[in-house]
Amino acid sequence: MTAPTGVRPAVVLVGPPGAGKTTVGRLLAERLGTTYRDTDADIEAAAGKPIPEIFYDEGEPHFRALERAAVTAALDSHDGVLSLGGGAVMDPGTRARLAGLPVVFLDVTLHDAVHRVGLDAPRPLLAVNPRQQWRELMEQRRPLYTEVAAAVVTTAERTPQDVADAVLDALEPKDA
Numbered sequence: 001m002t003a004p005t006g007v008r009p010a011v012v013l014v015g016p017p018g019a020g021k022t023t024v025g026r027l028l029a030e031r032l033g034t035t036y037r038d039t040d041a042d043i044e045a046a047a048g049k050p051i052p053e054i055f056y057d058e059g060e061p062h063f064r065a066l067e068r069a070a071v072t073a074a075l076d077s078h079d080g081v082l083s084l085g086g087g088a089v090m091d092p093g094t095r096a097r098l099a100g101l102p103v104v105f106l107d108v109t110l111h112d113a114v115h116r117v118g119l120d121a122p123r124p125l126l127a128v129n130p131r132q133q134w135r136e137l138m139e140q141r142r143p144l145y146t147e148v149a150a151a152v153v154t155t156a157e158r159t160p161q162d163v164a165d166a167v168l169d170a171l172e173p174k175d176a
């Protein structure tokens with residue numbers, strides 16, 4: 001399913017929290033000389049508050065509805081680099097919209113992810129027992145990330161710059 005306008009993103013990054021989607025997405029946009037968009041930032045702008053407050057005030061189903069709308073709007077209009085929030089692929093409509101697009105799954109180990117998210121903005125789903133929550137979340141979502149991905153890039157022992165290089169390499173058409 002393609003965007004009605006024919007606009008399509010140059011790269012879409014998916015993967016669990018801590019994979020580096022936001023960090024690597026910004027680098028990729030710089031590298032490609034294009035714009036960067038992050039559905040989490042779009043949701044915060046639409047709601048007028050940070051993601052943890054949306055979860056606490058209105059609950060996860062409301063957050064997911066905002067996320068669905070943010071993903072749809074971005075896929076309809078953005079031709080640069082797009083990072084999705086880690087849970088966006090749980091929506092079947094979103095997965096259908098991603099078919100045929102240059103989607104890259106940034107993979108990450110439990111160890112790295114938990115270390116990285118501990119350094120960063122709060123993620124409400126990982127607020128209590130992050131290791132256990134992350135493991136369960138990944139068990140549920142790994143097949144979904146894999147289903148939507150045109151390429152998988154592992155982030156272990158790679159700097160964000162190295163990951164950006166690997167993403168560009170993975171999307172490069174290869175000679176048969």
Ligand SMILES: Nc1ncnc2c1ncn2[C@@H]1O[C@H](COP(=O)(O)OP(=O)(O)O)[C@@H](O)[C@H]1O
Nearest residue numbers: 017018019020021022023116119120158159160
């Ligand atoms: N390849 C990497 N190596 C080390 N730290 C990283 C790497 N990628 C991201 N980080 C760090 O991990 C944290 C989470 O990264 P972020 O880009 O917000 O992930 P995501 O958007 O996938 O949840 C940030 O503090 C970021 O600087």
Ligand SMILES: O=C(O)C1=C[C@@H](OP(=O)(O)O)[C@@H](O)[C@H](O)C1
Nearest residue numbers: 016017018040085086087123124
């Ligand atoms: O995995 C998830 O369900 C979520 C991931 C977060 O984004 P990142 O994947 O960028 O951390 C953010 O959308 C929200 O906290 C929910």
Ligand SMILES: [Mg+2]
Nearest residue numbers: 021022040085
């Ligand atoms: Mg992010």
